Amino acid sequence: DGGITQSPKYLFRKEGQNVTLSCEQNLNHDAMYWYRQDPGQGLRLIYYSQIVNDFQKGDIAEGYSVSREKKESFPLTVTSAQKNPTAFYLCASSSTSLSGTGETQYFGPGTRLLVL
Amino acid sequence: GQSLEQPSEVTAVEGAIVQINCTYQTSGFYGLSWYQQHDGGAPTFLSYNALDGLEETGRFSSFLSRSDSYGYLLLQELQMKDSASYFCAVLGNNAGNMLTFGGGTRLMVKP
Numbered sequence: 001d002g003g004i005t006q007s008p009k010y011l012f013r014k015e016g017q018n019v020t021l022s023c024e025q026n027l028n029h030d031a032m033y034w035y036r037q038d039p040g041q042g043l044r045l046i047y048y049s050q051i052v053n054d055f056q057k058g059d060i061a062e063g064y065s066v067s068r069e070k071k072e073s074f075p076l077t078v079t080s081a082q083k084n085p086t087a088f089y090l091c092a093s094s095s096t097s098l099s100g101t102g103e104t105q106y107f108g109p110g111t112r113l114l115v116l
Numbered sequence: 117g118q119s120l121e122q123p124s125e126v127t128a129v130e131g132a133i134v135q136i137n138c139t140y141q142t143s144g145f146y147g148l149s150w151y152q153q154h155d156g157g158a159p160t161f162l163s164y165n166a167l168d169g170l171e172e173t174g175r176f177s178s179f180l181s182r183s184d185s186y187g188y189l190l191l192q193e194l195q196m197k198d199s200a201s202y203f204c205a206v207l208g209n210n211a212g213n214m215l216t217f218g219g220g221t222r223l224m225v226k227p
Contacts, residue, residue, distance in 0.1 A: 033215075040124075042203055042217040042218055043203070045214060045215075045216075048214060090158060103146065103149060103166070103207050104149075105215060107158035107160070108158060109157070109158050110157075110158055
């Protein structure tokens with residue numbers, strides 16, 4: 001079955017600690033995205049990548065970092081510089097075409113990050 | 117930049133029809149999308165309007181008017197399982213197929 005997986009489902013971070021959230025897709029999509037969702041709010045874009053070894057900052061990139069070494073994988077690191085990291089983190093992917101399914105983003109199940 | 121406004125909450129009864137509105141301000145976009153998200157779950161794609169007019173997919177329809185900077189999602193024959201949050205999103209015409217989401221509308225369906 002094709003899809004997007006995220007791990008872990010829940011993650012706890014201590015003060016001053018960096019943590020990494022995993023995102024893997026087997027949909028053969030070129031584009032991948034990371035969003036942050038706070039309770040009762042919409043999704044805000046953290047980073048996106050259109051192709052391997054390239055990524056761009058979204059609206060709220062400060063305190064986060066990413067890498068895209070493989071097409072299938074787009075891990076997100078929440079660094080100690082992110083002072084309010086408690087949120088629901090969603091990874092998504094899409095094709096880069098605008099015809100057919102290019103306009104659709106497919107989301108993983110999310111990772112809930114909590115600060116101890 | 118892009119910004120989208122939606123009502124925060126809508127309540128309707130089972131079997132009824134409900135319309136969720138979305139107004140937007142954008143510097144340019146390819147189309148308007150709608151996503152559904154159940155509590156604690158991932159958003160799932162519902163519909164996409166590239167052109168003005170109505171798109172119908174089963175019980176759900178979506179409408180776009182570029183001249184009015186307005187769209188809506190219409191849900192017919194409401195079922196309890198339709199209780200969820202619904203997000204409109206514009207697909208930007210800059211690089212990256214980026215979506216900018218509205219704040220979401222929480223729909224509660226009552227018996």
